[in-house]
Structure formats: structure tokens, C-alpha cells
Amino acid sequence: MQKSWRHRFHLPAVIGTIPMILVAVGVFVIGIGFSVLWSFTSSKLFPTYDFVGLAQYRRLWADNRWLVSVNNIWFFGLMSITCNMVFGYLLAVFMDQRIRQEDLFRSIFLYPFAMSLIVTGLVWQWVLDPNLGLQAALRNWGWSSFSFAPLVDADTALYALVFAGIWQGSGVAMAILLAGLRGVDEEIWKAARVDGIPTWRTHLSIVAPMMKGAFATAFVLQCVSVVRVYDLVIAMTGGGPGIATSMPAVYVIQLITVRQNVGQGMAAATMMLLPVLVVLAFGGILTWRRNRQREAGA
Amino acid sequence: MTAGQITEIQPAQQAPNQAGVAPFGPKPRRISAGRIGIYAFLIVAALFFLIPVYIMIVTSLKGMPEIRLGHLFNLPGEPTFQPWADAWLHACTGRDCFGLSPGFYNSVKITLPSVAISIICASINGYALTFWPYKGANLLFGLLVFGAFVPYQVVIYPLIIGLSSVGLFASLPGIIIVHTIFGMPILTLLFRNFYAAIPVELFKAARVDGAGFWRIFFYIMLPMSVPITVVAVILQVTGIWNDFLFGIVFAGRSNWPMTVQLNNIVNTTTGVREYNVNMAATILTAAVPLLIYFISGRWFVRGIAAGAVKG
Amino acid sequence: TDLEVIHWWTSKGESAAVSQFAKAFDNDGHGDKWVDSAIALGETARSTVMQRVLGGDPPGAAQFNPGRQYEELISGGKLLDLTDIATAGKWDEVIRPKAIGSACLVDGHWWCVPVNIHSNYWAWYSKPVFEKAGVPEPKSLADFIAAAPKIKEAGLIPFAIGGDGNGWQIQLLFQDMVTEALGVAKRDEMYTKKSAEIAGGPEMKGVFTQLRALKQFTDNGYANRNWNDTTNLVITGKAGLQVMGDWARGEFAAAGMTGVKDFGCMIGLNEAKPVVSTDGDIIVFFKQGNADVEAAQKRLAALLISPEVQVAFNNAKGSMPVRGDVDMSTADPCMQKSLKAVEDPSNVVTATNWFITENTTQQINELVGQFFADDSVTADDATAKFATIIGNSD
Amino acid sequence: MAQNGTSVSIQDLSLSFGVVTVLQTLNLDVAEGEFIVLLGPSGCGKSTLLNCIAGLLDVSEGSIFIKGKNVTWEEPKDRGIGMVFQSYALYPQMTVEKNLSFGLRVAGTPKDEIAKRIARAAEILQIEPLLQRKPAALSGGQRQRVAIGRALVRDVDVFLFDEPLSNLDAKLRAELRVEIKLLHRRLQNTMIYVTHDQIEAMTLADRIAVMKGGVIQQLDAPQTIYNRPVNRFVAGFLGSPAMNFIDGQTEAGASAAFKTGNVSIPLDRYAFDTAGNSSGPCVFGIRPEHVAFGEAANAMPFAIDAAVEIVEPMGSDTLVWTKLGGQNFSFRVEAEKTLRNGEPIRIGFDPARASLFDSQSGNRM
């Protein structure tokens, strides 16, 4: 019995994970704690500790730009995650057809992931620029009535962001889903063919539901990048035209660096954490309950 | 003689009016139509993905007057490599006009140790979490995963204060620590999933052989982690190489990475913009991650299959 | 002594100017060295500075815009007091107009060094365009708006503007228009008194109405265009007129064009009421807690404002020197216009960030940006909102 | 083609993946209602052949007839076949009922017709209580029945099974084997069944096709294959415990004999397949259960002394290892017999029950 404790806290394991402990506790718990703390202060340029209660939150939610940002992130998130998944899945399906030059295609679909979002934003901004890009080029080639300038219009600029997001992110979705697709038992395909089920139907009703793991991974990755979407917006639209493409992350940075209102910036950042916290807690409870059930059932 | 041979004869005897039935040639149509569709889709998609590189390359070879004409997709009328030379050697950022080359070495200086250290940390984490879970380890892991969702900016302020209090702010070790911190959540997740798929028996066998925590890690697990390490390397190299925000804040003036210089060349508040130089500079900056990608893309997908799908 | 200076002068012309500072400092005979830290984009550079200060590792000196951006740095005791060398150099006498000096003179102490004056109050136009359209060259914004339809008929873009970087070109235009419409005195009153009455008055409504009109005369490619591409539209004769600060002159010069002959400049959007702004750049110095370094910092401060360095720097940069006792006879006609205007203090417009906080500025920017982008916001709405923002500003 | 009574006919079928030829001009005729088992080691092409019949693989050459119709290029669903897979390939997110009906629903069969067919299949397979469960909540045997049901509802002529029992434990395997046999008796469908388990093959098949390297080695009734294997491979593949093989030479002549070491086994009672007999290296094979021991050995045409090496009690009987001509040799005794290691014993057998194979070709002599 005497060694039981040592077995439970195996010393080298604890030592080996000291970096993890430091990061998890030191950075993510304490750091975030401070950020939340500052959101209750009137910090301007530098963090201070004169507490003002919920004043910063009240100002935050009275700010039109924040409201627009929140709307935008939902729209952008839903659109880009759905599109990336669908497009990524399509690509994966086509890649899975024993095609020639698979390596080449895969490299092409994946390389945008290696490009920084700044570059992505700049290039697409340029392609979509009506005077220099696509529109000008097509008009120069004689299609003078051609009109395509999504970044100019407040109503369409967000779509352009989604579009660039797809360019950057669907390759990774493809890679993950392709791995998932290859993991599906080949006999399922055969069974479906024998049953006379059309291919698209097999994908929709049978295979896609079987790839939960791959979809979950892809989904989590996309969510991470959606929450953090900053570079892309800055490089492509700078939040404009007007405030049409402002996002919470952009908003937070603007508050901290330009508006020099750290308190309110931290309030906004805290608000950004909330949904993540809720989702994670929900997921945690789910797994915990599933474990409990499995233990009870065993 | 044998039964096997007898069966071979039978059908020949049974085969009826062979002349009457059309020879059952291959049934080719299903193949071609579908295949053409597949390739058409893939090629169109590939073109979509390639547009930006094409434009970057073409533009980087044009002169500014030609660019202003707006013939974005045209090949350069008078190709010139001047923009490339400018970008690498002459472009000014402030009063230094040495192009991107100095930043390149800084980026290497930052990226190599950051990648190595973050991967070592993450692999130890994943290993410990899988094979030596102590009480509370999974809670730590949960916090770490939560960290993956935290917008960087939220923790920048506390990090600045924390690092400066230990005297590492604005230094090479400082930026390396920061990259290690922010790489840890996803990498740990990857390694944990990967190790979870390794048979426990291997671990048990090593313990029976008398190996301890570190020896099992270095002699048994690490050599087996090549596929997932490749994924981690790719993720980290691209992430760290492309990073601008941390580099400018935490690296310190003398260690500014290439991206800071790229930013200086590409962006200016009141100065003149030279698109061709910008594009050349962009390509040069992206070259390292791209190269790594093209070299190890095949491994990337394989590693993802090993470490990500089971998520 | 090495001194790190953070600034956002990254383009070719700008870096030539900054080299003048560096050269002078490196050769001042004290073994000093200018360590150059250029970071593109003012916002990025400024936030880097702030983070460095927070991390306890501030640079020796940093570029700022005049205004309240560094107020908290002063109150936080982060900045080096330059009063002794300012007194020695008689800064309060040589720096003109007074406004630019007052940016650095807070509570009787000098906290920074102004290095140049940029005027935002300019409109640049293409003479060939107006010729082609058969309309006279404009003397005021109203003239231009009247002439614009003709230019449009001629198949050209009447008004050139760009929407990059959070729409700062539009903000600049807006502020120019506000000053033009209210006049310097009333404008200052609005901002200093936070007068919702003036801000909601008919002149402001006129400004918004004009702004909407200008929007109709621009092209749909404006969204992310940066200022020098916009200028290029005017240079190449594709567009008629651009409202932009005096740094645009560098672009015309680079294209081999000379004022009076190839392009026109309209001061203060109204030749009859010339105004210049005292926007420009200042340099702040951070306390280092090291006497040697602080001596070097003061040497640099004195150097920056010395007549020779001022001439060299501003000629390269295309801006006005901050002191009147230097010889600028080589300046071009447009510059001459502004040098003349700046002699009369009533023509000098103080930058908005001198009156209102960055937070309020951003709110105004957002309003204007949204108004410009979204045609469904009426001028009345916008005026009302503007009044609210001014009224509530802190 | 397809004279009456032929259900599946495969003619000169070849199939290659790239350069690898997996099936070589293979011919096979399956009679109406027959239960054919394809037996062979892993990788011999059994699944490939089955997939060709099902239409899941495109053949390189040759043709396939089902019920007299050339279906070589038909879609799987139009061939009148149903298939049961090793992993069962049930659709995991659908209930059993959905699994059964999915194919019918896609084909647009009327609702009440679907219900009727499911009811019938569920009754035959006794899975009525499971209809609302998901596959994950079923035991291996139940899953297997659902997989069969999926073929059943489609009312097919030919059932194809691809190692349907190999994922199960021994006990369940034995039970389901009986069930499949009974099902076949009830339905009287043609069944083609792939396995590499010889017990399954022996118990289920009307005829077994033993395959190796994409070629059918022998196609015959189970007992024929067991007792008169056409080559050494077939002889060794069937039977557990495995047949004893002794290397040696035949000696031709009036009284032919097999010689190994100092042992000589007379072959006058052996029925040669090959015309005449000749001297030369060959392999002598005899199954452990055909070896007599003790008293009984002396009654055999051939008997010899030996010593016990290892005794392996297997419950119902015991396998004893000894040496014959210096080579390992096993025989089966009743479980009751107790033998000690090293104990001298006498063993014997009837060479008429043996098999003789050419050393080179491995063919039966």
C-alpha cells in the first residue's frame, strides 16, 4: 500500500509535464484571469486596477461596432465552417476516386494553409479589386459589362472574406476528411452498391455520418481559426467598408491599440471567451456522462 | 486428370451459340464520363487554388507601369527580375535598405529552436497524458485545449508582464517561449491522439524490461512518432514562420523575423507602394513553409490520419 | 551611445528623410548611433511601443502623432523631460505656429520634439481632366461638385478616393470638409466645447450631404485603394481630383509632373480661405534610468530641431519645417502657398486628436466610414449621430 | 448458355490489378440451389472472385452468367445477388429495420411491400425483437443475421458470403454455421461462401472449390477433397490436426514401395492416379486419424515401432507426436489413453488411405 501515492503521481511524469502545467495554469488560467480582471477596471493605455464594475460591459454592448462585430462573427463562422466542410468533403470525395497525380492535387489544395493569412488577404484583396483585379482584367479582355467587386459593397464584403477563408482552409478540411474517408470500411461501400444505393446517397446517408471523428477534428480546427480571425480581415478589408466586416478579434485589438481602452477591450475579449467556455463545458459534461454510463454499464 | 482441370472443360462444352451472342467486350462508358467529371472538378478546383500564386508570380515580374494598367492575369510584357532583387537585397524598411535577407536569418533563428522545443514539450505531454496519467492531468489537458480557443490578444498583456518580470521580454528566449506556449494546445492534442493509438502492450513490455518514464519516451515512443512529428513540424514551421504579432512584440528589435520586414515593405502609411516588390517579397517570405509543404505533404496527410481523425 | 528609435517611416522617400536624422546623430561627435526600428503602419508601431513600455523595455525614442496619444505616458512618468534643452534652444520662440509646439508643451514641460508639419488640407487635381471635360479649374469644393457631372460625362472619374486602412482617406476628407464648412474658429469651438449644437447644425448637415454627393462621383473601386494608387488616378488623368495631405506632392514629383503646369493644388478645399493643419510628426523620448543614455537622448532631441537638420529632413520628406527661421526658398509653388498661410495663426487648424480622445475619434471614424459605405444612412441621421458623439465625448 | 439448373456460371474469368494477376482464366459452374464454398489461404483471390460475381469489381476478361443471363457488365443491384460481408457492413447509424429497408426505399418499393418483406425476413431470421435497435447494440451473431436479412429482403437468387463468421468467437461460429446450413435448407437458394476455415467449408459445402494463387486447385464434394486431395497443397490445407508429410522416394517395380530412412512402406494397396509408377522423390501423406496404435496397429497392412515425443491432450482426444524415418509424425488417440513421453509404442496404417505426391509438382501420384 505504501507506494500507492507514488504510483498515482509518478514523479518523472509530473516533471516532464511541468511546461504543460505552467502553460495551462500560468498562462491560460492566470493570464486569462488577469484579462477578465482588467475588464472590470477603467484601464486605458495600460492596465490599472481602479474597478468600475460592469461599466465597460455596458459601454461595450452599447457600441454599434461591437454589435456588428458579433453579428459578423456568427455569420462568418457559420458560412465559412459550412462551406469549408462541404467543399472540403467534396474535394476529399473526388480525391478518393483513385485519381492520377493525387500528390500533385493534394499539394495544390493544401498549400494555401502554408501561406500566412496576411498574404491570403492581400492577394485576394487585389484579385477582387475592381480596378486592378478580376473585373479590370475581364473588362480589358472585352467583357465590358462584367461587374464583380464584392469588397466594395458593405453587403458583400463579408462574403468575400468567407471566400478567401475557403481558399485558405478547405484544403486542410479536405486532408482530414480524406483521412476519415479512407478509414471507412470498404465493405460498407460494397454493401451499399449491392443494395443499389446511388453514390451520392451513400455519401449522404451512410458514409458522412460514419465520419464523426474526422468531422469533429475538422470542425474544431475551423472553430479555432474563426474565433481568432484577425489577420485575414485586417489584410483584406481592414474591417471595412465602414465597419461592415469588423470582427470581435479585430475589435479587441482596435480597442487596445488604437482606441487605447484596455478595459473595454478586455471586456470584449471576455465576451469572446464565453461561448468557447460554454461549448467546452458542455462537451466536458457530455464525455463525463458517457464515461459514467459506460462504467455503469460494464 | 484433376478435378480442377475438369471444371475448365465444362463451360466450353456448355457454352451455347457463341457466335450468336455478341462478344462481351468491356463496358467502357461508365468509366469515361464519370472520370472526366472528376478530373474536371479537380482541375477547376486546382485552378481556383492556384490563382493567387499565379498572380503573385506574374506580378512580381512586371514593372509598376504595367501593373497599373490592370491586366492582372496577363503574362508580364517585359519580364524583369528587378523586383526580386529589390525585395531580397534593396527594399527599405526605415533607413535600412538591405531587403528581406537579414530578417530571413532572424526567422531561422527563431523558428528552429521554437519548433524543436515546442514539439519536444508537446510530445512529452502527449506521452505522459496517454501512458502516465496522474491525478488532475486530464484537467490540465482540458485547460490546455481551452487555450487553443483563446484569442491570442487576450493573453498578450499578461504575457508581456510575466515575461518582463523574469527578464525575458524582447529576447530570443522570450519569443521561443511564446511560440512554445501557443503551439502547445494543438500539438499536445495531436500527440496525445497519436500515442493513444499505439498499443499499450508496447509500453507495458518496456516497463517489464525495466525502462522508466524517460527511457521509454526517448527509446521507444519518440522513434515511433515520425508521422505525427512531421505533421507537428509542418504546423509549427508554417505557424511560426508566418507569425508577425508575437515576433514584433516579443522578439526584440535585433531578432525581428522576416514577416516584420515583409510588413514594412508591403505596408506603409504615407509612402509609395510597389506591388511588384511586394509580391516578390511575399513569395520569398512564404517560400520556406511552402517548400516544407511540398516536400512533406504526403507525410502530412498520413500523419493527420494517424493523429487527428480519432480526435 | 546607441539609441533605438521606433517609427513608421518605411517607404523609400520616408526612409531617405529619416536617414537625415540618423546621419546627423551618428556624426554628432559623441559616438552616438541611431538604431533604426521601422515598423510599418502607425497603429502597429504605436502598439508595439506601448507593449514595449509595458514590458519595461521602452525604445530610446519613438515617433508619434501630435495629440493625446501619449498623454498617459506623460502622466505615467514614462517620458523624458526635455525642458532644459528646450529652454536652451528657445523652442518656444522658434517653433511656429504655436499650436505645434503646444502639442509637446504640457504643464510647462517639454515632453517631445516636433519634427515637421504636414498639412492635410489640400486637394490635388489633374489639369488635363478639367480641360477635357471643358470645365474651369475649381477654386473650391463647391466649384468642384458643380463641375463633377461634366467630368463624369467625359467618361472620367470625377473624384478619386480610397478606402484602405480603416478608411483614413475618407476621415481625412471629412475633417477637411468640416473645417471648410465651419471655419477654423467654429470648428475649434465645436470640439473644445463638445458642442452638440454646432455638431448637429446645418453646416454639418451640409458636410454630410456633400460627402454623399462626392461618393456618387467616385468609382466603385475605391474600397481598398490606398492613397498613392488614388493619387495615381489623378496623375494618369483617369480621375479629376483627390483630397489628400501634402505628402501626395511627392507622387506627382516622382511622376515628373510640376505644379501649376500639370496639376493644380487647392489649399484648404477653398482657395479663398487657405488653412493649413499642424499635423505632423513628433518624437518622444522614454526614460531609461541611465544618465549616459539620457544625455544622448537630449543630444538627439536638440539635433532634431536644429535648423540644418530641419531643412534636410523636410526637403526629403516634402513637409514643412517646424521653425520659421530656416530658408525654404527652394520649395515648390504649392509649398509656398502653405508657408505663406502658416504665417497667420488664424489659418492654422489644430488636429482633432488634440481635442478629443482616440476613442471619440474612432467613433467618428466609424460613423463616417459607415455613412460613406452605406447609402441607406441619411445625412440627417448621420448629423444626429455625429452630434451625439460630440456631445458625449470625454 | 446456361443449361437449365445452372445458377452461376463463370467463364474464363481473368482479373488483374495493374501488373498483378489475381485471377487466371477461371471457370466455375454452380448449380441451382447448390452451396459452394470457396476455400483457400489468405490472398488467394477468394474475395476477388466473389466481388467479380457481385459486380463490385470489373473483370479484365471473361464473362459471368447468372440464371443464364450475361451479367458481366450489369450493376450489382441488377444481378439478383445478395452479399454478406465479413465485417457485416451494417450501416451503423440506422436501426436494424432501416438497414433492411434502405435498399428497397432507395429503389422506391411501396411502403407496405417493404413492411411485408421485412416482416418475413425478420421472422425467418428471428430478429423481430431487434428491429428498432442500432447495430452497435447487437451481438455478433445478431449482426450477422441482420446482414443476411439485408440480402433476404431483396429476394435474390444467389447469396454471396465473404467470410461471414471469421470475426466471431469459436462458440458462436459453430452455432451460426448450423444456422446458415438450416437457412440454406429452408430457402434453397444458390449460395457461394468464402472462407479460409476448413471446418466451415467441410460442414457447409455441397462442393468445395479449393483455391490458391487465383486458380481453383480442386472442386469436389468435401469428403472427396478430404480423402483424395489432388495435390499436396490441398492435402495440407484441409484437416486439423494436419496431415503428416514424409519426404522420401518411391521405388518402382512389381511391389512398389515408399522409402524414407530405413523405413519402407509397401504401396501395392495404393491406387495410383498417374498411369504406371516410377521411381523418384516423393512425399507420403497420411492423416493422424488414419493411424492406428497399439494392438490395432498390428492389424494394419503396415506397422512400425516408435517412441512418444509429445502428448497433446485436446479434450475429446489426444494428439501424440513421434518420429517416422526421422521426421515428425503425429497420430490421434482417444482422450482416455495415457501415454508418457519417451514411451515406446507401435503404430500402423493402411497405405490405401494415404496420399502420394510428386516432390516437384506436388501433384497426387
Add this chain to the structure above:
Amino acid sequence: MAQNGTSVSIQDLSLSFGVVTVLQTLNLDVAEGEFIVLLGPSGCGKSTLLNCIAGLLDVSEGSIFIKGKNVTWEEPKDRGIGMVFQSYALYPQMTVEKNLSFGLRVAGTPKDEIAKRIARAAEILQIEPLLQRKPAALSGGQRQRVAIGRALVRDVDVFLFDEPLSNLDAKLRAELRVEIKLLHRRLQNTMIYVTHDQIEAMTLADRIAVMKGGVIQQLDAPQTIYNRPVNRFVAGFLGSPAMNFIDGQTEAGASAAFKTGNVSIPLDRYAFDTAGNSSGPCVFGIRPEHVAFGEAANAMPFAIDAAVEIVEPMGSDTLVWTKLGGQNFSFRVEAEKTLRNGEPIRIGFDPARASLFDSQSGNRM
């Protein structure tokens, strides 16, 4: 504790994962040099028990002695055990030689000592030519030998095997079984061997511990367990084809009998375990190979008429299914016998060879 000659002694061992108790106050004594097989269905806790002995799992309660020393909280390497895993768990990136020497190198054994030990192990296992290969380049059987070698070089007292053969095909399994048996004979080490294959258990074990639900049901020599199972579970788990179970009642009295339907089997020859006999529902079990048929049946103490239902030829012999008292009943006949379905036959057996179990508790009566 630990009287002399006891190699491994497990006392009141309990283990739970969270709320699930996997092992319950388990006791087991293994003699020096004994070959113990832990046999039981999947999930019964065999591997868990083995891992406890190896020190790879922390026990909840109880203690473990090896060679008289309490090792309950020792590190695995200090227990004098070697372990062979189902998947072999060879270190994939090391050559065979490195695999063998890893444990020794960890322990800091001198180089020449390592070389000597490897040479010896390699010789015993005949893997000398493989020493420079990586595991991926080995066949299943070779891998298994390397895995054994890893324990061998460490010169351990106790060998632990966790289903070392279950990944292999039947043929190889049979061969390696013999090899392990020979190895044990040569080394005379204590061996604890986990399997769920009853043939392996029967052929290898000195004593078998049949486990179910974390409890040892019976610990005895193979033949005892086979012939006198202590409960219905053990009876059903051992034997292939499985024992026939017939539900019915005992009738107490001077001439006790077992009744089911209209069949009555006299039990006067049956040796009751339980004191006296009583009436009540019970299960009658008899193994298929203990049933005689045809002429021989009439010589048996009990005989009855029946009809053939299914014939399962299995090569070496044939399993025939019939009904007894309306319940399925199988018996084994020689392969030569040909029986048709429905054919009337006579079967008989000796009730002394039967087993009788209480219906409720399942215990032997």
C-alpha cells in the same frame, strides 16, 4: 507465507477500475516450474490478473508474492518476471538484437554478458539468422519467438504469456504450441499463460484456472476439468464440439433418474458430488464424443432411438445432430459413416460420463 516450492502466490487480490470490480478476492498458488493456464471468455479479467502479477496495474487490495517475496508494490522489472504479449509488442524501430538486449542495457548489464545471453536465447529459440532484422521483416511465428526471447535473456523466474498465439493462423498456432511446450520442458520455469482457446489450455497446462467474471471457477488438471467440470459454465466452455445440455428434472429415490420429456435416464451409475440426491430441475450434460451410435449404443447403459437432423462432416470425423427429449443433441461419428438427414438411428451413452448441474446455481451435483 510462501511455503517452499511455491513460485507465485496471490492472496485475496481485488482490483477495480472506478466502480467496476474486475477481480474479486482472488487466490492462486503456482508451484515452482508449473505451467498454469488462465482460461476464460473475453473480458473475464485474465489479462488484468496477469498485469497485476507483472506489476503493470496497481492492485486495490491483497498481495502478490513471487518466490516468497512480497512484490505487491515492486516495479515490474524487480519482480523477476518476463512477459510475452498478444501483439508481441516488439519495439518496431529496433532490430531483433536490440529488442532482446533493451532490458539488459537498461539495467546496465556489461556488454559481453549481454552478448552471451543473447547468443544463448537466440540459440534456444533458433533465431540466430534474424538478429539483425527489424520486427516488420519477421513472420508471425518469428516475432513470437523474439517476444519470448526478450523474457528469456532477462533470466526471469516466471514467464507471463498474454494470449501469445491468438493473432496467428491455425496452422502456425499448432506449431508454436508445440514449441512453447518444448521450451517449458527445457527451461522448467514457472509459466502463467492466458488464453481463451481451450485447445491451447488443454494441451499446454499442468493446471488450468478457468475464470469468469473475475473469479476462478475451477483450478485443476486439464483432464479433470474436462471430465468433471464443477459447473455448467466450465462444462460449456471446454470442449469442441461443445457438450450437449439437456434441461429436465432429477428424480430422487433409490434409483435416481433424470427426466426430460418422455425420456428417463437412470443415474445410478452417476457419482454425485453433492451429498445425497434430491428432486428438482437440473441440466444433464454429455459430451458428443461420449455418445455411442448404432450397434455400440446398445452396449451402453442407456440407449434410445432418434433421427438424424443435420450431418456436419468435419473431415477427421462427423458431427451428427439429432433431438433428445425435444432438445438439440449432437454426437460424433467417424468420418467414414454416411448418414442421411432423417435417417432413424440408435444412440446410447454411459451416464457415469455425464455431468449433472443444478438449474439455478449451475453447480455440479
